[in-house]
Amino acid sequence: MKSSKSNVDSGELDTHCKGGTGCVAKYGSERMESAAKRRLAANARERRRMQGLNTAFDRLRKVVPQWGQDKKLSKYETLQMALSYIMALTRILAEAERYSTEKDWINLHCEHFHQESYHTYMEQKMEIENDPYAQRIFSYPPDHFQITN
DNA sequence: TAGGCCATCTGGTCCT
DNA sequence: AGGACCAGATGGCCTA
Numbered sequence: 001m002k003s004s005k006s007n008v009d010s011g012e013l014d015t016h017c018k019g020g021t022g023c024v025a026k027y028g029s030e031r032m033e034s035a036a037k038r039r040l041a042a043n044a045r046e047r048r049r050m051q052g053l054n055t056a057f058d059r060l061r062k063v064v065p066q067w068g069q070d071k072k073l074s075k076y077e078t079l080q081m082a083l084s085y086i087m088a089l090t091r092i093l094a095e096a097e098r099y100s101t102e103k104d105w106i107n108l109h110c111e112h113f114h115q116e117s118y119h120t121y122m123e124q125k126m127e128i129e130n131d132p133y134a135q136r137i138f139s140y141p142p143d144h145f146q147i148t149n
Numbered sequence: 150t151a152g153g154c155c156a157t158c159t160g161g162t163c164c165t
Numbered sequence: 166a167g168g169a170c171c172a173g174a175t176g177g178c179c180t181a
Binding site: 039042046050051054075076 | 158
């Protein structure tokens, strides 16, 4: 947990307003008190929400490659790394599938000499290989990856 | 000391 | 009305 930043609502309703005359001066009416209570409740909810978010970031950090660096990834870096990692895995899966079936696929189509399909396939293949997006798919060198969990 | 990162507060908006 | 979500502001901690 981070340091006691603004301590307005840590514990009591309001450290500026611990009952008595100060409260009356600050929140002259019950409506104001109710609004203050709601604000504090909202602060607490927001804190819990952000803590949940941070827990999710921690879980993500554990499954994302760290490149062996000891320093914890920032939130931004974690998201970037997760994106690259997913892209890399997707690419690996796609390639694995292609290499395991390509021969059969070509044989099948050559057998019946379905020329149109073959050309379509070759065009698609070229597109993938020339696609700048596919080139970007994995911007981090895979050999630097180190699974940390 | 400056800059990066983060936690927290806060007010606004949208939804139930 | 109240909760969830979001973005801006603020200030603390850490590192180069």
